[in-house]
Amino acid sequence: MQVLVIGSGYVGLVAAACFAEAGHRVLGVDVDAEKVATLSRGESPIFEPGLDGLLTKHLASGALRFTTDLKAGIAEADAAFICVGTPQSEDGSADMKYVLAVAGQIGESMALRARDAKPLIVVDKSTVPVGTAARVHAEIAAALQKHGADRAFEVVSNPEFLREGSAIGDFLEPDRVVVGCRTGHAETVMKALYQPFLDRSGGKWFRMDPPSAELTKYAANAMLALRISFINEIANLAESLGADVDHVKAAIGADHRIGPAFLNPGPGFGGSCFPKDLQALLKVGRECGHPMMTLAATVEANRHQKQVILRKVKAHFGVKAGVPAPLKGRRFALWGLAFKADTDDIRESMALELIEGLVNLGAEVVVHDFAAMEAVKAKIGDRVRYAETPLAACEGADALLIATEWRQYRETDLEAVAKAMKARRIFDGRNLFRPEDMEARGWTYHSLGRRAVEGK
Numbered sequence: 001m002q003v004l005v006i007g008s009g010y011v012g013l014v015a016a017a018c019f020a021e022a023g024h025r026v027l028g029v030d031v032d033a034e035k036v037a038t039l040s041r042g043e044s045p046i047f048e049p050g051l052d053g054l055l056t057k058h059l060a061s062g063a064l065r066f067t068t069d070l071k072a073g074i075a076e077a078d079a080a081f082i083c084v085g086t087p088q089s090e091d092g093s094a095d096m097k098y099v100l101a102v103a104g105q106i107g108e109s110m111a112l113r114a115r116d117a118k119p120l121i122v123v124d125k126s127t128v129p130v131g132t133a134a135r136v137h138a139e140i141a142a143a144l145q146k147h148g149a150d151r152a153f154e155v156v157s158n159p160e161f162l163r164e165g166s167a168i169g170d171f172l173e174p175d176r177v178v179v180g181c182r183t184g185h186a187e188t189v190m191k192a193l194y195q196p197f198l199d200r201s202g203g204k205w206f207r208m209d210p211p212s213a214e215l216t217k218y219a220a221n222a223m224l225a226l227r228i229s230f231i232n233e234i235a236n237l238a239e240s241l242g243a244d245v246d247h248v249k250a251a252i253g254a255d256h257r258i259g260p261a262f263l264n265p266g267p268g269f270g271g272s273c274f275p276k277d278l279q280a281l282l283k284v285g286r287e288c289g290h291p292m293m294t295l296a297a298t299v300e301a302n303r304h305q306k307q308v309i310l311r312k313v314k315a316h317f318g319v320k321a322g323v324p325a326p327l328k329g330r331r332f333a334l335w336g337l338a339f340k341a342d343t344d345d346i347r348e349s350m351a352l353e354l355i356e357g358l359v360n361l362g363a364e365v366v367v368h369d370f371a372a373m374e375a376v377k378a379k380i381g382d383r384v385r386y387a388e389t390p391l392a393a394c395e396g397a398d399a400l401l402i403a404t405e406w407r408q409y410r411e412t413d414l415e416a417v418a419k420a421m422k423a424r425r426i427f428d429g430r431n432l433f434r435p436e437d438m439e440a441r442g443w444t445y446h447s448l449g450r451r452a453v454e455g456k
């Protein structure tokens with residue numbers, strides 16, 4: 001198959017590399033000329049385990065190429081995937097301007113296809129509101145009409161469920177592939193593209209109508225976010241009641257109706273998807289006269305949770321309202337800037353909110369992350385200091401705060417950390433360590449949903 005992948009961000013780039021891995025010929029398109037040049041040199045502009053290897057391999061084999069020119073691939077393509085961003089608009093809805101712009105460009109370029117070519121399958125892979133397949137269809141049809149061209153095409157919805165940090169594995173071995181389409185031809189093309197992946201994973205194929213496929217993506221993200229907010233509330237309650245959330249989550253997770261995934265308490269969800277997708281679904285619910293009440297509560301609980309570490313720090317250091325710069329003279333080491341481990345993505349990262357809170361209280365913050373330092377530097381510059389290693393961040397710190405669950409943090413030598421710090425004091429937003437171990441080693445240790453330990 002000849003595949004055009006439009007947008008070379010987290011989703012488009014992974015899709016392009018994986019389709020090439022499955023034996024298809026892929027042209028990746030992006031408006032960002034610098035990104036295209038970087039990619040064409042075989043360098044990945046994002047941190048995603050396994051991606052560099054696939055890029056190098058398939059650029060060398062010629063199966064994968066990148067361009068800024070969408071027209072270059074339209075004549076031969078069997079399928080054109082739209083993978084551009086759908087950021088949050090001011091009113092909460094998904095901003096469709098990039099998706100519709102691409103649809104217009106596809107329509108304008110369609111005359112380059114042979115009159116008797118098979119219908120082009122245009123695939124909405126971006127996360128888009130219900131009804132978008134119809135809007136994209138109308139946009140392409142209008143552009144075609146403007147150019148007096150008559151070419152066959154069908155718009156298909158194919159939401160993406162990959163997780164940053166394990167995106168390559170998720171794409172190559174999906175749990176399921178969801179395809180919203182109306183014709184047998186569209187299903188045949190989509191199956192030809194995805195069957196190699198489903199053969200590897202034994203994942204399920206779901207064919208449905210486009211609106212159902214579009215809603216499936218939002219429903220999945222809403223469900224996952226709901227579980228996170230739920231366990232965070234249980235964790236907060238456990239702390240007040242003297243219970244241990246680790247026991248509770250293990251026991252409820254063993255119930256096959258519930259399952260163990262997505263039951264880890266943390267400092268609130270962030271990232272490029274959940275926050276904006278939840279807002280978009282809330283907006284749609286209001287517009288349809290079906291306000292999404294559980295979703296509204298999920299968002300509200302998450303807003304509260306994003307302050308959880310700051311609340312614990314303020315309580316511990318006796319910060320009182322109305323006192324200017326109450327943390328002046330205090331230094332905090334912050335481990336983790338990305339919104340989760342194994343990514344460099346800092347969109348809606350809770351670490352940024354924590355930094356803002358601490359700096360506003362007069363504190364000095366020294367940060368470390370294994371992949372997201374450059375992104376944070378570009379965003380907030382010298383509001384914080386940057387450390388080369390986790391240990392260096394802890395030099396002279398009054399407390400260590402943990403915001404991202406990088407595996408290497410769990411493996412860091414805590415005795416060396418203690419030597420570098422002013423005090424043995426950790427506020428752990430990811431429950432990397434066990435309170436009883438920390439108590440035995442003399443740490444003051446505050447985590448989520450478990451008893452706090454005060455060092456001697």
Ligand SMILES: NC(=O)c1ccc[n+]([C@@H]2O[C@H](COP(=O)([O-])OP(=O)(O)OC[C@H]3O[C@@H](n4cnc5c(N)ncnc54)[C@H](O)[C@@H]3O)[C@@H](O)[C@H]2O)c1
Pocket residue numbers: 006007008009010011012029030031032035083084085086098101102125126127128160161162163164272273
């Ligand atoms: N990041 C994720 O984990 C994830 C997972 C599932 C779904 N999604 C959805 O996929 C979509 C893309 O997300 P992302 O994280 O890859 O975004 P991104 O911001 O990383 O990438 C989007 C890319 O599209 C490019 N672009 C914009 N307009 C273009 C145009 N007219 N032509 C060509 N390229 C253009 C941008 O330059 C950018 O490189 C969003 O709707 C998102 O909600 C994301």
